[in-house]
Amino acid sequence: MRRTLVFGFRKILLLVLVAGVLIIIPRVTSDYFVMMSIRIMYFAMLTMSLTLLAGELGLISLMQAAFFGIAGYFVAILQTRYGLPFPIPPLVGITAAVLAAGLFGLLVIRVRGIYFLMLTLVLGQLVWALASQWASVTRGDSGITEIYAPVIFGISTETSKTAFYFFQLIAFAGVAYFLTALKRSPFGLMLRGIRDSESRMVMLGYPVSLLCYIAFVFAALVAAVGGVFFAYFTGLINPHSISLTTNVETLLAAILGGINLLAGAVLGTGILKTLDVVLSGVTKRYMLFMGIMFLLVIMFARQGIVGTIRKYWSSLMIPVADWFGFRRDAMPAASLSEEESFDQSRKKKEEHDD
Amino acid sequence: MIRRRVVWLLVAVFLFTLGALGTANAVSEIRIGHIGPTTGWATIFGQNVLDGIKLALAERNYEFNGIPIKLFTEDTKADVEVMRTKLDSLRSRDKVHLIIGPSLGHEGVAAVDWAARNPDMPILVGYSAPEDMTMRKATHNLVRPGWTGAQVIFHFGKYCAKELGYKKVIIVGQDYSYPWDQAAGFVRGFLENGGEKVERIWHPVEAVDFSSILARLTGMAKDYDAVLNNSGGAQVVGFFKQWYQFGLDKVYPQILGQANVPIVSMLSELGDQALGVYSSLHYYDGNPSEANVKFRENYKKAYGRYPDVISVQGYDAAHVAFKAMEAINGRVDDSKAFIDAIRKVTMSADESPRGPFYFDKYGNPVQNIYIKKVVKKDGHLMNIAVKTYENVSQFGPYAHMAEKYMAAPATTRSYPPGDKDAYFKEIEKYFGRDYVENLNKNKGWID
Amino acid sequence: MRVVNLTHGAFYMAGGFVGLSVLKVSGSWALAAMGGGLFIAALALTEERFLLRWARGDHLIETLISLSVAIIVGDLVLVVWGGYPRTIAIPETLMGAVRIPILGLMYPLYRIFMVGLAVFIMGGLWLFLKKTNLGITIRAGVDNFEMVSALGINVRRLFTFVFGLSGLLAGVAGVVGGTFMMLVLGEDWRILTLTLIVVIIGGMGSLGGTIIGALITGLIYSFATAFFPEFSLFILFLPVAIILSVRPHGLFGKEA
Numbered sequence A: 001m002r003r004t005l006v007f008g009f010r011k012i013l014l015l016v017l018v019a020g021v022l023i024i025i026p027r028v029t030s031d032y033f034v035m036m037s038i039r040i041m042y043f044a045m046l047t048m049s050l051t052l053l054a055g056e057l058g059l060i061s062l063m064q065a066a067f068f069g070i071a072g073y074f075v076a077i078l079q080t081r082y083g084l085p086f087p088i089p090p091l092v093g094i095t096a097a098v099l100a101a102g103l104f105g106l107l108v109i110r111v112r113g114i115y116f117l118m119l120t121l122v123l124g125q126l127v128w129a130l131a132s133q134w135a136s137v138t139r140g141d142s143g144i145t146e147i148y149a150p151v152i153f154g155i156s157t158e159t160s161k162t163a164f165y166f167f168q169l170i171a172f173a174g175v176a177y178f179l180t181a182l183k184r185s186p187f188g189l190m191l192r193g194i195r196d197s198e199s200r201m202v203m204l205g206y207p208v209s210l211l212c213y214i215a216f217v218f219a220a221l222v223a224a225v226g227g228v229f230f231a232y233f234t235g236l237i238n239p240h241s242i243s244l245t246t247n248v249e250t251l252l253a254a255i256l257g258g259i260n261l262l263a264g265a266v267l268g269t270g271i272l273k274t275l276d277v278v279l280s281g282v283t284k285r286y287m288l289f290m291g292i293m294f295l296l297v298i299m300f301a302r303q304g305i306v307g308t309i310r311k312y313w314s315s316l317m318i319p320v321a322d323w324f325g326f327r328r329d330a331m332p333a334a335s336l337s338e339e340e341s342f343d344q345s346r347k348k349k350e351e352h353d354d
Numbered sequence B: 001m002i003r004r005r006v007v008w009l010l011v012a013v014f015l016f017t018l019g020a021l022g023t024a025n026a027v028s029e030i031r032i033g034h035i036g037p038t039t040g041w042a043t044i045f046g047q048n049v050l051d052g053i054k055l056a057l058a059e060r061n062y063e064f065n066g067i068p069i070k071l072f073t074e075d076t077k078a079d080v081e082v083m084r085t086k087l088d089s090l091r092s093r094d095k096v097h098l099i100i101g102p103s104l105g106h107e108g109v110a111a112v113d114w115a116a117r118n119p120d121m122p123i124l125v126g127y128s129a130p131e132d133m134t135m136r137k138a139t140h141n142l143v144r145p146g147w148t149g150a151q152v153i154f155h156f157g158k159y160c161a162k163e164l165g166y167k168k169v170i171i172v173g174q175d176y177s178y179p180w181d182q183a184a185g186f187v188r189g190f191l192e193n194g195g196e197k198v199e200r201i202w203h204p205v206e207a208v209d210f211s212s213i214l215a216r217l218t219g220m221a222k223d224y225d226a227v228l229n230n231s232g233g234a235q236v237v238g239f240f241k242q243w244y245q246f247g248l249d250k251v252y253p254q255i256l257g258q259a260n261v262p263i264v265s266m267l268s269e270l271g272d273q274a275l276g277v278y279s280s281l282h283y284y285d286g287n288p289s290e291a292n293v294k295f296r297e298n299y300k301k302a303y304g305r306y307p308d309v310i311s312v313q314g315y316d317a318a319h320v321a322f323k324a325m326e327a328i329n330g331r332v333d334d335s336k337a338f339i340d341a342i343r344k345v346t347m348s349a350d351e352s353p354r355g356p357f358y359f360d361k362y363g364n365p366v367q368n369i370y371i372k373k374v375v376k377k378d379g380h381l382m383n384i385a386v387k388t389y390e391n392v393s394q395f396g397p398y399a400h401m402a403e404k405y406m407a408a409p410a411t412t413r414s415y416p417p418g419d420k421d422a423y424f425k426e427i428e429k430y431f432g433r434d435y436v437e438n439l440n441k442n443k444g445w446i447d
Numbered sequence C: 001m002r003v004v005n006l007t008h009g010a011f012y013m014a015g016g017f018v019g020l021s022v023l024k025v026s027g028s029w030a031l032a033a034m035g036g037g038l039f040i041a042a043l044a045l046t047e048e049r050f051l052l053r054w055a056r057g058d059h060l061i062e063t064l065i066s067l068s069v070a071i072i073v074g075d076l077v078l079v080v081w082g083g084y085p086r087t088i089a090i091p092e093t094l095m096g097a098v099r100i101p102i103l104g105l106m107y108p109l110y111r112i113f114m115v116g117l118a119v120f121i122m123g124g125l126w127l128f129l130k131k132t133n134l135g136i137t138i139r140a141g142v143d144n145f146e147m148v149s150a151l152g153i154n155v156r157r158l159f160t161f162v163f164g165l166s167g168l169l170a171g172v173a174g175v176v177g178g179t180f181m182m183l184v185l186g187e188d189w190r191i192l193t194l195t196l197i198v199v200i201i202g203g204m205g206s207l208g209g210t211i212i213g214a215l216i217t218g219l220i221y222s223f224a225t226a227f228f229p230e231f232s233l234f235i236l237f238l239p240v241a242i243i244l245s246v247r248p249h250g251l252f253g254k255e256a
Helices: A009-028 A033-059 A062-080 A088-108 A112-133 A160-185 A186-194 A197-205 A208-234 A244-257 A262-281 A286-300 A304-324 A340-351 B004-022 B040-059 B079-091 B105-117 B154-162 B176-191 B211-222 B232-245 B264-274 B290-303 B307-327 B335-344 B396-407 B418-429 B433-442 C009-024 C029-055 C059-082 C109-131 C133-143 C147-152 C156-178 C187-203 C207-227 C228-244
Strands: B029-037 B067-077 B098-100 B168-174 B196-204 B226-230 B278-280 B355-358 B365-376 B380-392 C097-099 C107-109
Touching: A009 A033, A009 C029, A033 A062, A033 A160, A033 A208, A033 A244, A033 A262, A033 B079, A033 B433, A033 C207, A062 A088, A062 A112, A062 A208, A062 A244, A088 A208, A088 B004, A088 C228, A112 A244, A112 B154, A112 C059, A112 C187, A112 C228, A160 A186, A160 A208, A160 B098, A186 A197, A186 A208, A197 A208, A197 B264, A208 B079, A244 A262, A244 A286, A262 A286, A262 B079, A286 C029, A304 B067, B004 B029, B029 B040, B029 B079, B029 B307, B040 B067, B040 B154, B067 B079, B079 B098, B079 B105, B098 B307, B154 B365, B154 B380, B154 C107, B168 B176, B168 B211, B168 C156, B176 B196, B176 B226, B176 B396, B176 B418, B196 B211, B211 B232, B211 C207, B226 B232, B232 B264, B264 B365, B264 B380, B290 B307, B290 B418, B307 B335, B307 C097, B307 C207, B335 B355, B355 B433, B396 B418, B396 B433, B418 B433, C009 C059, C009 C156, C009 C187, C029 C059, C097 C109, C109 C133, C109 C156, C109 C207, C133 C147, C133 C156, C187 C207, C187 C228, C207 C228
Parallel strands: B029 B067, B029 B098, B168 B196, B168 B226
Antiparallel strands: B278 B365, B355 B365, B365 B380, C097 C107
C-alpha cells in the first residue's frame, strides 16, 4: 500500500508555518499565553477524541472525559502514592484507559445514534461515580494533588513552563500525526463508509463492529494522552474532570469548531477555553453566554466554525492560490466538505432508523 | 584639580538622584485578586467572601494612604483546573500583590499546592478549611485568617459530653473530607471528655432522600443520646425537613449541627426547625460586640441581607491585609516583607466581628471558639453563645504537642475510631501514655 | 415522540423556583404547583415552536438544542433566585405523619400524597393516550407522520401540545419535588440523569415501563445508599449501562 502521507507542497508549507509558529510561541509571547496554549493542547486532545468518533464514525460520545480522567488518576495515584518514576505512571495510565475502553467498547458497539449518546453518557457517569465516591482510592471529591511534572533528560518540566510546553507539543504532534494518518488510511475510509451507510458496509462484508470497536479504543487512547498532561500541568485531578459538565463542554468545543478532526477540535477548544477565562473576568453570566452561543452555532452554523470556513474556503482561496501560482486540480470545490457529508449521512440514518 | 572636583560633584548628584528615586514610593496602585466560586452551585461560598472584601474596601474608599486599590475577581466555577489557571493569570496577567481566596475545600488543597510553587505571592485564604493547608502542607506565603474543620469543633465534643451529658452520639454527614474533619474533631473532644461512642453514618454529597437513614436512626434511638448533622447547604435543609416529617424530634433531643448548619443564610430556610440547635464556630451572629454589630448593619445596608460567617472571612481577610500594609508603609511590592507583616498581624475584639485573633506559626488563627445555640430574638432567629473557649488554635487542646498531632494518621471517614476503647488505644500510640493517664486523672481536658 | 429532551431537568428546577415565588405571593401551595406547571408549559411551548421545530426532525440537533436551552435556563434561575438552597413548605393539610398498620412505622403524609399524585397523573395520562381521540391521534402521528397529516390533521401542532404537556408535568413535579426535597442549583442535571435512567430502564415511549423503571431506580438507589454508600451511584448506573447495550429499547420500550 502506498504511503498515504505524501502531502502536497501547499500543505507542507502550511505545516512548516504552523510548526514554526508553535515553536516560537514560548519565545515571543507572555507566560500567560504559553499557559493558555498548554491548556488548549490537552483539552484539544480530549476534543479530538470526540471528533474522531463523531466526524469519522458519526457517533457522538459523551464519555471521552472518562478516559481522560482514568489516565490522569493513574498518573496521580502511581506518582503520589507509590512514587513510581516517570515514565511509568503515564504509560500505565494510558494503558489503563485503553483497557477500560476495551471493556466499555464491548457494550458500546452494540448501539448507534441516540442510544449511543445515552449509553456513553451513562457509562461516563459510571466512571465519575467511582471517582467521586470510592474515596479510599481516589480521595473522592477532594481529588489528588501534588502531582509534579516529570524531569526529562535533566530538564524539569515542572519549573520551566517552556520545557513543559515543548514536552507536550511533541506528544501533541505525535497524536496529531497519528490521527491524520488514521484519517487518510484505508481504516479511516472504512470508518467514513460506516458513517455514510452502515448497512452498505455490512453488505460489502466489512467487520463493522470490529472497526467501531477499534476506533473507540483509539479515541480513548487520544483522550488518555490529554489526561496525562492535564494531570501533570494542573498538578491535581478530581472527579470534576470526568463529570458530565466536562463531557458536555467537550461536545460544545467540537460543535463550535466543527467536526473536522484536527482543526475543528483545536479551534473549538481554543475559543471555548479562551472565552472561559476572558468572559468570566467580565461578566458573571458566563454560562448564559455559552448556552446562547452554542444554540446559535447549532442553529445557524451547524458545521461549526471550521466547517463554515471550509464552505467558503474555496471561494476565498482560489484567487490566493492563483496568485501564488499553485492551481491544483484536486481542489475540493466540487465535492462536499467533510461537515456536509457528515450531516447528510446522519440525516439518512435518521430516516432509516425511524 | 577643579575637573576632578566637578566629576565628584557630578557623581554625588547622580547618586543622590538615584537614591531619591529609590526611596520614592514605587507602588502606584495596590492590586488585590479574589478567587472563588462566584457562579454555579457554590456561588454563595465565593460571592459572600467577595462581598465581605468589598465592604471592607469600600469602608476605606478603595484606597490605602492615598494609593488606589484595584480589586480583581476571578471565578473558579468550583473547578480546580480553572482555579489554577486563574491563579496563574492573576499572578502574571494582572500582577496582583495579594490573592484572597479560595473558598471550597478541594480548592484550598489545590491552592496550597500552587502556593508552594509560587512562594512569592501572598495568599490569604478565604473560606477553605482543610487543616493540612496550615499544617502538614503549610507554606510560608499562605496564611489563613479563617479556621480549620477540626479547630471549631474539638470543644463542641467536650461540651456535648460534659455539659449536655451525652454518652453516645450519631453523626450523619456528607461523605467528603470536610465533614470527615469535623467528625474527627468532634470524636476527639467527645471521647476524651467522657463520651463513650460516636457512630458515623455517611451519605452521598448530593443525597436528597434521608428516609433510610432516618429509619435507622429511629431504631437506634434507645441506645444513642443525640444526632449531629454534619452537612452543609441543601442537604441540611433536606435533612431537617425530613427529620420532622418522620417524627425523629419525638425520639431525640434537638439536632446538633456542624459549622455550616445554622449559619445565617440557612436559618431563614430552616425556620423554627432550627430552634435550639447547638453548634460551634469561631463566629456567632448574635455577638453583641461593637465590631460585629457595626459589620452586620453596614453589610445589610450595602447588600440588603445579613452577613454570614462566609462574608466575615472576606471582611477579616481584607482587614488583615490593611494592617499588614500599615506595617510596611504600603510597600506591597516587597512580597517578602508583606508576607512577614501579614503573619504578624493581630486583631482585637474591637476590630473583628468574630473576636480577637492572631496567627500561629503555621499561619492559622488562634481565636475564640463559641458554643452556640439558636434562639429567637425579636421575632427572628439568631445564634447566641452559651460558652466561649478562648485562644484555641487549629490544634485545639493539642497545641502543646502540635508535632505529635501532625504525626498522627490522617483523618478519614472512619479515623479516628468512634469507640472509646479503640480510640484510647490509638492515641496512646502517638500522644503517649502520659497524656492518656492525665486524661483519666482529670476526667478530660483542663479548661 | 422520540425526542430526548435534555431541557427537562432545567424545567423541573425552574418550575420549582417559580412555584416558590408563587407561594410567597399567594400563600397557596396548590396555586404554586399550578403556577410552576403553567409557566414551564409556556416555556416548553416556546422552545418547541421556535427552536425545536427548526430542527425538522433531526434528533441529534433537537438534543443539542435542548441541551443549550438547559444551560441557558439554568443560569437564568441563578440570576433570578440566587444561589442559596431553598425549600417549599409543605402545605398544612399535608403535614404530619401517619402510622402504617402492618409495618408499624410512622410515614410522612406528604410522601403518601406524592405517591397518590403520581398514580393519579399516570392514570390520567394512560387514559388520555389510550382512550381519547386526541391521544390516539398523537400516537398515530408518532408512528406515521405522513399518513396522519394526509388525513388532514395538523400533527405538528399536536406535537407542540404534547411538548407543552410534558412541560406542565415537569413544572408541577418541580414544585412537588421542591417541597419533598430541596430547590438547589445543580438539581437540574441530577434530576435529568435520574429521569434518563428511569426512561432508559423502562423504555422510551412506554408509560408502564416508566413506572417499573422508576420503581427499580428508586429501590436500587435507596438500598445502595444505605448499604454501599461508597458505590451507590455506581450501582445505580450499572443496570442502565447493561440495559442500554443489551436491550436499548428498555424493558418495555417499543422497537423503532
